[in-house]
Amino acid sequence: MMKRKSIFATLFVIVLTTFMISCEDNEGKTPTPLPNANLLTDFWFGYYQEDALTNPEDPLPGFIYLQVPVSGNFEGELFFSYSGCATGVDIGRVIGTAANGNLDGTWLGNVDGENVGGNYLGQLVGNGIYQGSYTNDDGKVEIVCDADFSYFVAPNGTWFLQKTGNNETLDVIAVADTDPITLNWNTGSGAGLAYSVVVIDAACLEQDLDLEECLMWSGISTTNSIVYGEGVGETVPAQGLVSGNTYLASVTCINSSGQATASSNITFVR
Structure with missing residues (x-):
């Protein structure tokens, strides 16, 4: 669910006035010491994607994670990475x-006073x-902030998740011995905007399964690297990372049509 005047839409205009930087391999240092291997062992990370056919106005992706056992109850959150009517x-x-490799559940949220959710x-x-x-039970919903500002909740979409540490696609590298840290990655195809x-x-x-408490930073880059807290746009301001x-x-790569094309994740130690 993305608004019309989203940060991604603004970035498209910025990029059109500059040259595209292709996705290339980048060298970096392997972070030491090693991350805590006991953390996030049953977690999955990736993105949801609004359907472009039913929501052509702003079909953009967002971050999602789930904690999924081999069998039993699973839980997670969708992060709606846009600025709505209120901060x-x-x-x-x-x-x-979760059972036999299948997930059967529901999602529920509130966006600017509007209840959203479905299968x-x-x-x-x-x-x-x-x-x-996923689907939204109320179908496509337009949320109007004022006369010049509105966005849509899509009636349906898809989602994609990878296991913690699945880094094959983008080959993300964290250079964590600098201040601030730097993240580098590549896509190989150079299709990312x-x-x-x-x-x-x-x-x-x-411990908490709570992005409001645990999200340290959310930012946007138009190249295949980013300095922590210094993206061209951000939806959550950077908090200090604790040594150790x-x-x-x-990292999710998004093309000029607003479609996610690749995603990877890594763990690292500050």
């Missing part, structure tokens, strides 16, 4: 049951990936 972090919570379904596919779809980056306190998320703590960084 703050808008989140939808996902709950349901949330998916299945485990090859190479440790969950894919699925913008990159959505989130950094999360791993121990906090393991384990963090998770998730």
Whole structure:
């Protein structure tokens, strides 16, 4: 669910006035010491994608995570990475049951006073990936902030999740011995126009499952690297990272049509 005047739309204009920087391999240092291997072992990270056919006005992706056991109850959150009528972090919570590689659940949230939510379904596919779809029970909803400012809640969409540490696609590298830290990555195809980056306190998320408490920073880059707290745009201001703590960084590549094309995540120690 993305508003018309989203930060991504603004970035598209900025990028059109500059040259595109292709996605290339970048060298970096492997962070030491190693991240806490006991954190986020049953977590999955990725993105949801609004359907472009039913919501052509602003079909943009957002961050999502789930904690999924082999069988039993799963839970997670969708992070609506846009600025709505009021400031703050808008989140939808996902709950349901996992069994035999299938997820059957619901999601529920509130966006600028409007209740949103519906079905949330998916299945485990090859190479440790969950894919699925979601719906909004009230269909497509326009939220009007004022006469010049509105955005839509899409009636449906899809989602994509990878296991913690699945870094094959973008090859994200955290250079954590600098201040501030730097993240570098590549896509190989050079198709990215913008990159959505989130950094999360791993121990906090393991314990609380609460992005409002555990999200350290959310920023946007138009190149295949970013300095912590210094993106061309941000939806959550950067908080200080504590030396010795384990963090998770998730990067999603978004093309000029507003479609997510790739995602990877890593854990690192500050």
